Amino acid sequence: MILLTSREAEELDFKVMNKWKIKEETLMETAGSKAVQIIERNINLKNKSAAVLCGSGNNGGDGYVAARYLKNLCVDVVILENGHMEKQGQTSKHYRQIAEEMNIPFVYINNEKELKEQLFNKDILIDALIGSGLKKTLNNEKIKLIEVINEYKGTVISLDIPSGLSGTDGQMKPVCVNADYTIAMGTLKRGHVLYPGVEYCGKTIVADIGYPYIETEKYPVKIFTETEAEKTVPKRNRITHKGKNGHIGIYAGSYGMEGASLLAASGALYAGAGKISLNVTEKVSRSVKGKIKEVMVTALEDGEYFTQKSIEAALEKAMNYKTIVLGCGIGRNEETQKFVKEILTRYDGKIIADADALYAIADQHINLSECKAKLILTPHVGEFSKLTGKDKKEIERNRIDEAIRYAKENKVTVVLKGFPTVTADENGNAFVNTTGNAGMASGGSGDVLSGIIAVMNAQIENTLYDTALAVYMHGKSGDILLKEKGIGYTASELAQTVPYVRKMSENKK
Numbered sequence: 001m002i003l004l005t006s007r008e009a010e011e012l013d014f015k016v017m018n019k020w021k022i023k024e025e026t027l028m029e030t031a032g033s034k035a036v037q038i039i040e041r042n043i044n045l046k047n048k049s050a051a052v053l054c055g056s057g058n059n060g061g062d063g064y065v066a067a068r069y070l071k072n073l074c075v076d077v078v079i080l081e082n083g084h085m086e087k088q089g090q091t092s093k094h095y096r097q098i099a100e101e102m103n104i105p106f107v108y109i110n111n112e113k114e115l116k117e118q119l120f121n122k123d124i125l126i127d128a129l130i131g132s133g134l135k136k137t138l139n140n141e142k143i144k145l146i147e148v149i150n151e152y153k154g155t156v157i158s159l160d161i162p163s164g165l166s167g168t169d170g171q172m173k174p175v176c177v178n179a180d181y182t183i184a185m186g187t188l189k190r191g192h193v194l195y196p197g198v199e200y201c202g203k204t205i206v207a208d209i210g211y212p213y214i215e216t217e218k219y220p221v222k223i224f225t226e227t228e229a230e231k232t233v234p235k236r237n238r239i240t241h242k243g244k245n246g247h248i249g250i251y252a253g254s255y256g257m258e259g260a261s262l263l264a265a266s267g268a269l270y271a272g273a274g275k276i277s278l279n280v281t282e283k284v285s286r287s288v289k290g291k292i293k294e295v296m297v298t299a300l301e302d303g304e305y306f307t308q309k310s311i312e313a314a315l316e317k318a319m320n321y322k323t324i325v326l327g328c329g330i331g332r333n334e335e336t337q338k339f340v341k342e343i344l345t346r347y348d349g350k351i352i353a354d355a356d357a358l359y360a361i362a363d364q365h366i367n368l369s370e371c372k373a374k375l376i377l378t379p380h381v382g383e384f385s386k387l388t389g390k391d392k393k394e395i396e397r398n399r400i401d402e403a404i405r406y407a408k409e410n411k412v413t414v415v416l417k418g419f420p421t422v423t424a425d426e427n428g429n430a431f432v433n434t435t436g437n438a439g440m441a442s443g444g445s446g447d448v449l450s451g452i453i454a455v456m457n458a459q460i461e462n463t464l465y466d467t468a469l470a471v472y473m474h475g476k477s478g479d480i481l482l483k484e485k486g487i488g489y490t491a492s493e494l495a496q497t498v499p500y501v502r503k504m505s506e507n508k509k
Contacts, residue, residue, distance in 0.1 A: 032065020191237025260329025327357025
């Protein structure tokens with residue numbers, strides 16, 4: 001499913017109307033009728049009353065059509081208007097006239113007091129005031145109207161996007177409608193899934209308004225959906241063996257951070273790795289050996305952390321692995337960072353670089369384009385700030401574009417963790433993940449993810465898809481645990497839930 005900016009959504013409408021000759025009237029009629037179909041499936045409309053608040057743009061036109069279909073369902077409906085209605089386009093005027101001829105009452109709203117009076121005793125408010133193309137800050141009149149809507153106790157349904165919310169970055173201008181449902185027209189916009197916008201959309205449902213599939217598939221940013229997971233998950237045949245399912249090498253852990261290495265190994269184990277080799281130092285091996293019986297543990301050198309002394313042994317072992325996890329709890333001292341640098345620049349397979357490996361990239365000024373490995377970097381926003389030198393707030397505000405830009409510039413795959421997690425590749429393509437929840441914000445969750453990513457990259461050949469699948473499975477595991485246990489589940493439980501998620505996708509394949 002594609003994910004568009006406001007400008008891209010406008011361009012898509014233009015292409016559909018001019019290249020494919022689908023008229024604006026058809027799109028608007030379909031949008032309004034599909035919206036009511038969705039409303040009817042989600043809300044009992046029997047003996048209900050509704051107000052449809054229409055602005056002067058095409059969003060208001062969708063509202064007129066929706067009001068007509070509600071009237072056909074015997075809903076007691078009134079159309080409220082606000083804005084420079086004389087500036088309405090011809091298509092909106094056409095559907096306004098039809099609503100008038102159906103004797104739907106119209107009321108122009110001059111101020112917040114009048115809106116409050118009209119909403120009194122109404123069960124439902126349909127917000128068709130402002131669409132996803134909002135660019136400017138709202139004027140004081142619109143702000144006050146939205147404040148009244150947010151005090152309203154009935155059900156609020158926004159058409160396309162809550163009024164006042166930017167479709168491009170999910171920011172409020174400076175307020176927005178707090179909807180119970182949002183019906184996205186044709187496609188999702190970035191504002192539906194980016195923070196804080198996602199908090200104001202309620203349940204978001206996409207209405208199919210007839211965009212040609214061949215046109216929508218050209219856009220580079222997409223949501224990784226359940227359908228994508230079903231298509232991507234690797235399915236094993238009966239004659240497989242452990243050698244075919246990926247030998248994962250993990251270079252992780254240091255004295256005091258031994259758990260990170262075990263959690264990365266757990267992620268790999270429960271994601272379905274064929275074999276797992278955990279490479280640590282002697283002191284760390286005493287703590288981790290035997291903790292996960294299915295994992296082979298090797299001590300590469302004495303001491304509490306990796307140094308350059310073990311680099312040749314580490315690289316020799318690396319030749320046996322399909323993918324490598326590097327950095328979880330490995331430490332940030334200079335000797336270890338030089339060890340990390342040698343692995344990154346000399347190994348020519350796939351490396352999932354996480355946590356302390358990312359600090360080594362920044363501190364050692366490693367030129368990623370000179371690395372032989374196919375790199376998958378998994379930073380959270382703080383680590384990404386360290387890599388890029390950019391402010392964390394700037395990154396959060398533009399997390400999709402920032403992930404894509406860094407991936408393209410450095411010819412790597414980036415998993416920018418957070419809400420939402422963005423997986424971007426060097427070709428400018430990206431998947432945005434909508435699984436996961438706040439319960440995953442706990443120690444070790446990222447280590448588990450690194451292990452899952454390693455396995456998917458060992459078993460599938462498309463780096464972007466297999467990495468996005470791993471992120472989806474990780475988040476879906478968290479969603480299952482949140483539903484079953486609530487906040488307080490652990491990273492270990494996350495790993496143990498992955499087989500159930502994988503099974504769910506495999507069974508639908």
